[in-house]
Amino acid sequence: MTQAALKVDHLTKDFGHGRGIFDVSFEIHPGEVFxxxxxxxxxxxxxxxxxxxxxxxxxxxxxxxxxxxTTQYNQVMKHIGYLPGEIALPVNVSGWQFIHTMQQMRGVxxxxxxxxxxxxxxxxxxxxxxxxxxxxxRKLAVVTAFLADPEILILDEPTSGLDPAMQAQFIQFMVxxxxxxxxxxxxxxxxxxxxxTCDRIAIIKDGxxxxxxxxxxxxxxxxxxxxxxxxTVHDRDLAANELGGAKSKVGLKVKVKAAExxxxxxxxLKGRHITKLVEDKFDLESYFMNFYRTDKVFKTI
Amino acid sequence: xSFPLLKQTFKSNFAVWGLVTLVMNVILAQLIAxxxxxxxxxxxxxxxxxxxxxxxxxxxxxxxxxxxxVDQGSxxxxxxxxxxxxxxxITQLVYMVGSLVVTYGAxxxxxxxxxxxxxAGFKTQxxxxxxxxxxxxxxxxxxxxxxxxxxxxxxxYAFGTGGLLIILFILLAIVGSFADYGVAGLEHVQHLTIVSxxxxxxxxxxxxxxxxxxxxxxxxxxATFGIGTTAFAKKDLPL
Numbered sequence: 150m151t152q153a154a155l156k157v158d159h160l161t162k163d164f165g166h167g168r169g170i171f172d173v174s175f176e177i178h179p180g181e182v183f184x185x186x187x188x189x190x191x192x193x194x195x196x197x198x199x200x201x202x203x204x205x206x207x208x209x210x211x212x213x214x215x216x217x218x219t220t221q222y223n224q225v226m227k228h229i230g231y232l233p234g235e236i237a238l239p240v241n242v243s244g245w246q247f248i249h250t251m252q253q254m255r256g257v258x259x260x261x262x263x264x265x266x267x268x269x270x271x272x273x274x275x276x277x278x279x280x281x282x283x284x285x286x287r288k289l290a291v292v293t294a295f296l297a298d299p300e301i302l303i304l305d306e307p308t309s310g311l312d313p314a315m316q317a318q319f320i321q322f323m324v325x326x327x328x329x330x331x332x333x334x335x336x337x338x339x340x341x342x343x344x345x346t347c348d349r350i351a352i353i354k355d356g357x358x359x360x361x362x363x364x365x366x367x368x369x370x371x372x373x374x375x376x377x378x379x380x381t382v383h384d385r386d387l388a389a390n391e392l393g394g395a396k397s398k399v400g401l402k403v404k405v406k407a408a409e410x411x412x413x414x415x416x417x418l419k420g421r422h423i424t425k426l427v428e429d430k431f432d433l434e435s436y437f438m439n440f441y442r443t444d445k446v447f448k449t450i
Numbered sequence: 451x452s453f454p455l456l457k458q459t460f461k462s463n464f465a466v467w468g469l470v471t472l473v474m475n476v477i478l479a480q481l482i483a484x485x486x487x488x489x490x491x492x493x494x495x496x497x498x499x500x501x502x503x504x505x506x507x508x509x510x511x512x513x514x515x516x517x518x519x520v521d522q523g524s525x526x527x528x529x530x531x532x533x534x535x536x537x538x539x540i541t542q543l544v545y546m547v548g549s550l551v552v553t554y555g556a557x558x559x560x561x562x563x564x565x566x567x568x569x570a571g572f573k574t575q576x577x578x579x580x581x582x583x584x585x586x587x588x589x590x591x592x593x594x595x596x597x598x599x600x601x602x603x604x605x606x607y608a609f610g611t612g613g614l615l616i617i618l619f620i621l622l623a624i625v626g627s628f629a630d631y632g633v634a635g636l637e638h639v640q641h642l643t644i645v646s647x648x649x650x651x652x653x654x655x656x657x658x659x660x661x662x663x664x665x666x667x668x669x670x671x672x673a674t675f676g677i678g679t680t681a682f683a684k685k686d687l688p689l
Contacts, residue, residue: 201530203687226532233689237523241462247527253454254531293527 152215154179154301154332160199160209170195170356172209177334177349179300182327184347184364185336192356193336194234197305200334201231213301230295234305234336236286244274244281244289251293262298266291269322284315291322301332308342320345373410374429377401380422388421402429451541452533459545463511470507471553474500475560482561483568491572496580496650497627502620504553504588509613511549512595515542516682517608526689539600539679546592547675554585576654583648583660586667590644591616593674600678603688619643644670 155177163169170192177183187193198204199211202222211218213225239247248263257263267274270288281289287307295302304323308316316339323333323346337343343350344364352360378400379385385401394403405413481487481495516539519525528538561577564570598612626640640646647667652660 198687198689201689203526203529203689205686223532223534226530229530231526231530233523233526235523237526239458239462239519239524239527240522242458246461250454250458251527251531253457254452254528254533256532290527294530 152179153177153212154181154214155183155200155334156212157196157200158210158212160196160206160211162195162199162204162207168356169207170353173353173356173358174209175351175358175361177332179332180327180330181349182323182333182335182347184343184350185334185353186338186343186350187336187353188338191353193353194305195356196353197231197303197334197336200303201226201229228299229301229303230297230299232291232294232302232304232307234309236283236290238278238281238286238289240279241277243277244272247278247289248274248293248296252296255297257297263292263296266296269325270318283310284312287311287315291319300330301334302326303334303336305336306338307335308337308339316342371407373405373407375403375405376427376429377403377418377421377423378425378427380424384422392417400425451544452537455528455533455538455541456545459515459542460549463514463545463549466507466510467549467553470503471556474503474553475556477503478557479560479564482564482570482572488570491570492580492650492654493627493630496584496648498624500584501587501591501623501645501648504550504584505591505616505620507553508546508550508588508591508595509609509616511546512592512599512612513605513608515546515596516599516678517602518599518605520603520687520689521605523689525687529687529689535683536679539682543596543675543679546596547589550585550588550592554581554588557581557584573656576656579653579660580650583650583653583664586664586671587645587648589671590647590667590674591619593671593678596678597674597681598678600680600682601685603685619645 153176157173157175160173161169161171163171173192173196175183185193185196195204199206200213200218202218202225205219214228216224218225242250252258252263266272270292272285272288272292274289274292278286278289287310291307302323307323308319311319320342323335323342327333327346333346335343335346347364350360350362350364351358352362376397377385377388379388385396385399389396389401392401392403394401396402477499478491478495481491516525519528529535558578558581561572561581562574565572565574565577594615595608595612598608598615602608602611620643622639622643623645626636626643626646629635629637629640644667647663649657649660649663652658652663
């Protein structure tokens with residue numbers, strides 16, 4: 150078996166009053182994109198702080214490529230690029246100064262990848278960090294976090310507070326890094342970006358992992374579900390007899406194997422009086438909302 | 451030690467350091483150069499002013515070196531580089547001590563040159579010893595602030611402990627100094643502040659008691675710098 154790129158093993162950190170993380174375990178394999186979902190305050194950032202060695206575990210351990218993240222954190226950092234959730238750039242330096250300092254501290258002498266990143270994000274790092282917009286700051290943070298081209302990327306809510314266009318840019322970046330074989334831990338509570346990138350997803354709630362799922366199985370990429378709407382009920386019933394599927398209130402839900410989608414559209418729908426066709430996409434959001442819901446009962450005022 | 455970090459630290463603290471160093475040197479040169487104020491060089495400048503001015507520099511810089519950057523969040527970027535926290539703390543410590551060495555080194559040069567030009571009549575060795583003594587006070591202050599900065603994650607706590615303690619020591623030194631002006635009972639106050647471990651009177655009268663007292667200041671500095679470094683390396687960081 151290949152060595153896990155990142156392994157969190159029965160990690161517990163109790164801050165008291167029920168806050169903290171409790172017995173968190175997961176493994177990320179090399180080249181895998183791992184989604185770490187959970188509401189605010191569930192323990193995503195706390196877990197990440199253990200991976201970067203900023204916090205020491207109460208019990209349990211974290212290892213990155215076999216290195217202990219708590220004691221050998223400086224070795225671990227050679228392989229990790231970490232984008233903090235809160236963008237707090239040093240003040241009173243220009244973007245270039247910041248980039249050059251980080252280059253020196255990480256011992257990067259080659260500018261090739263840096264230039265690629267700058268181009269990809271269309272970033273002009275001149276000017277004082279204080280006067281940059283949130284989007285520019287976040288871009289600068291990404292560029293400095295990943296300029297050493299590390300093999301493991303840890304992103305803590307990378308798109309929160311960004312406009313949709315810029316969110317798309319970040320998702321594009323993650324997808325392209327995934328293609329280059331990077332291992333990615335993406336902490337987020339934004340479903341589309343998790344859906345677009347992740348191979349596996351863990352959901353954390355109140356400091357505990359409540360579910361770990363394979364994103365591909367969840368999305369059911371092998372079978373597509375379509376809901377068909379017909380001109381008349383008669384048309385619907387006719388189709389139901391021939392195509393099978395389940396009748397809904399006014400339409401018909403049919404499941405089609407991904408490989409047969411072409412045949413389905415070309416032949417089986419031919420001659421039917423269809424008014425509307427909707428793909429019944431798997432909805433990550435509604436799936437996870439079950440976990441998000443609090444068990445608390447609110448008193449009506 | 452990390453040179454890129456040292457460079458960054460030097461740059462971001464240059465303005466405050468440069469300003470305080472300049473003011474300290476200008477005032478020193480003035481006092482030595484003017485006939486009427488030459489008598490005040492030891493009791494006023496080395497007895498009070500020099501520690502007060504350097505306290506300002508030390509408290510601001512000391513906070514910025516560790517706690518300020520943890521509080522602000524930019525420490526996260528430093529620590530995502532492959533660098534040990536002990537190395538970060540030692541680099542900041544080197545900057546703190548190094549910048550003070552340059553400040554007081556400049557004061558040695560300025561005081562000797564001014565003394566020569568104005569023919570103020572101070573012995574060379576006396577001026578060197580006075581500056582060295584003042585440097586040891588600054589070093590102890592720096593250590594105290596560095597310890598506070600290493601222990602706490604919030605600037606307000608670093609200021610509220612280290613900064614407050616340093617101000618308290620200065621206030622007690624000022625109150626205690628009135629023992630020299632007729633209120634003998636205040637002499638006990640001088641035992642409450644580490645500033646009095648810099649025995650400028652003994653240096654001026656070329657005595658031998660001052661050196662062991664300065665060693666005590668050195669001990670305080672060594673201990674507090676050690677505490678700051680260890681605390682910073684061991685604690686959980688909210689980054």
